[in-house]
Amino acid sequence: MQYTRRIFWRISRYILYMRNELAWYAAYAGCISSMVVLFCAGGFVPLRTATSWVSTQAQSAAVFFVTSITAVQIQNQYRTIPITYSAGAAATTTAPVSRIRILIVPGHQPTIGGTEFGGVWERDVALEIADALAGLLSQNPRYDVMVSRTATEWNPVLQDYFDAHALEIDTFKQSLALQMQNHLADGSILPAADQVYHDTAPSEAAFQLYGINKWTSDNGYDITLHIHINDDAEHRTGVAGKYSGFAVYVPDHQYSNAVASKTIGEAIAARLNAYHATSTLAHEDVGVVEDQQLIAIGSNNSASDAALLIEYGYIYEPQFQESSVRSVAMADYAYQTYLGLQDFFKDPLSTTYGSIAFPYDWTKVTAKKNEKGPAVYALQEALHYLGYYPPVGKNFSDCPVSGVARACTRTSIVQYQRARGLPASGLIGPDTSAALFRDTAQPPASPLSFN
Numbered sequence: 001m002q003y004t005r006r007i008f009w010r011i012s013r014y015i016l017y018m019r020n021e022l023a024w025y026a027a028y029a030g031c032i033s034s035m036v037v038l039f040c041a042g043g044f045v046p047l048r049t050a051t052s053w054v055s056t057q058a059q060s061a062a063v064f065f066v067t068s069i070t071a072v073q074i075q076n077q078y079r080t081i082p083i084t085y086s087a088g089a090a091a092t093t094t095a096p097v098s099r100i101r102i103l104i105v106p107g108h109q110p111t112i113g114g115t116e117f118g119g120v121w122e123r124d125v126a127l128e129i130a131d132a133l134a135g136l137l138s139q140n141p142r143y144d145v146m147v148s149r150t151a152t153e154w155n156p157v158l159q160d161y162f163d164a165h166a167l168e169i170d171t172f173k174q175s176l177a178l179q180m181q182n183h184l185a186d187g188s189i190l191p192a193a194d195q196v197y198h199d200t201a202p203s204e205a206a207f208q209l210y211g212i213n214k215w216t217s218d219n220g221y222d223i224t225l226h227i228h229i230n231d232d233a234e235h236r237t238g239v240a241g242k243y244s245g246f247a248v249y250v251p252d253h254q255y256s257n258a259v260a261s262k263t264i265g266e267a268i269a270a271r272l273n274a275y276h277a278t279s280t281l282a283h284e285d286v287g288v289v290e291d292q293q294l295i296a297i298g299s300n301n302s303a304s305d306a307a308l309l310i311e312y313g314y315i316y317e318p319q320f321q322e323s324s325v326r327s328v329a330m331a332d333y334a335y336q337t338y339l340g341l342q343d344f345f346k347d348p349l350s351t352t353y354g355s356i357a358f359p360y361d362w363t364k365v366t367a368k369k370n371e372k373g374p375a376v377y378a379l380q381e382a383l384h385y386l387g388y389y390p391p392v393g394k395n396f397s398d399c400p401v402s403g404v405a406r407a408c409t410r411t412s413i414v415q416y417q418r419a420r421g422l423p424a425s426g427l428i429g430p431d432t433s434a435a436l437f438r439d440t441a442q443p444p445a446s447p448l449s450f451n
């Protein structure tokens with residue numbers, strides 16, 4: 001099936017290439033919009049039917065781009081990849097060519113770009129999540145995973161592609177931009193209203209993102225995950241901004257890769273939302289946000305695979321800023337992303353707390369004021385799992401899983417202690433840690449996979 005799809009991609013890429021070429025010639029001939037409509041909507045159509053067909057199509061806005069990938073298509077592909085299990089060894093597949101191809105793109109460029117707060121760079125934190133996620137996905141023989149860069153350089157496969165295909169990437173980028181302009185001008189694509197403001201990508205970064213979209217398409221990739229940490233554009237230097245929480249960006253619903261991307265985005269958002277607040281910024285607060293202009297997820301209809309851009313939180317939030325918390329928090333984001341993908345593929349983990357941070361040795365935490373680190377992070381998540389964090393009357397935006405013990409943690413422990421008939425000290429002593437051991441001894445069963 002994958003092989004058939006690759007062939008299909010090659011053919012459709014060729015059509016796209018021809019379409020681009022024709023669009024350029026057509027532009028000179030002054031008939032671009034009809035040509036673009038014709039080829040965008042349905043590939044080659046006999047010319048004699050084109051005129052009436054085009055006018056019919058022009059009446060139905062927002063159905064211009066042919067669906068390039070569906071959720072069912074990749075879910076079925078996942079299910080049919082044969083797996084071999086042998087005692088004492090990792091599961092393998094006998095059909096590596098049919099694996100689900102996932103590209104993980106830690107946001108921004110090696111050594112350049114992205115936001116920074118308190119000496120913590122987005123591009124480094126994004127890489128930490130990306131590598132942890134790649135590690136988890138690589139254990140599943142159904143996935144073929146690649147990470148786009150290290151801290152210092154692009155993956156050589158991509159670097160070579162950028163170098164060897166620079167002209168084609170530029171043509172791809174310009175041609176799609178021109179087609180989009182024409183679609184917007186003739187009303188066949190509707191502009192997205194109320195978009196969240198994003199910084200414009202510098203031209204080199206834009207070239208690389210279009211290059212990635214072209215490369216994933218040329219190579220039959222199924223999913224691209226862009227990993228970012230958000231920032232509040234208005235906050236003053238050195239002062240934390242107003243907003244917090246995660247948001248998952250997916251392509252505008254008019255784009256070819258929209259539906260599969262959104263379905264995956266919703267599955268990942270549901271897992272992140274188990275332990276983290278959705279963004280408090282207007283328009284991001286829906287959790288899964290459609291966007292027409294982010295190149296990463298296919299602006300100008302430039303991505304064929306399912307593409308998502310996850311903003312895991314705001315850079316000034318404590319889980320990014322506290323060095324003692326960051327590793328566990330980033331591993332946890334990666335784990336929740338992985339769980340979301342498994343849910344999407346209908347192959348969920350059989351038992352999980354939905355967090356990688358606990359079970360924990362509860363004798364190693366007291367939660368005294370300002371205590372911080374993996375133990376406090378685990379405690380906050382365990383208390384949340386048990387229904388006591390955030391405490392009554394508060395939400396995750398007031399009381400995030402931060403890994404730092406302050407009033408939220410204390411109140412939450414008091415409420416837990418009262419519910420268990422323990423002295424309400426607000427600190428974890430022997431009785432409370434014993435209760436936590438009992439309450440978190442057994443992860444809940446979730447639906448078994450089809451394996």
Ligand SMILES: [Zn+2]
Nearest residue numbers: 107114228229
């Ligand atoms: Zn970013």
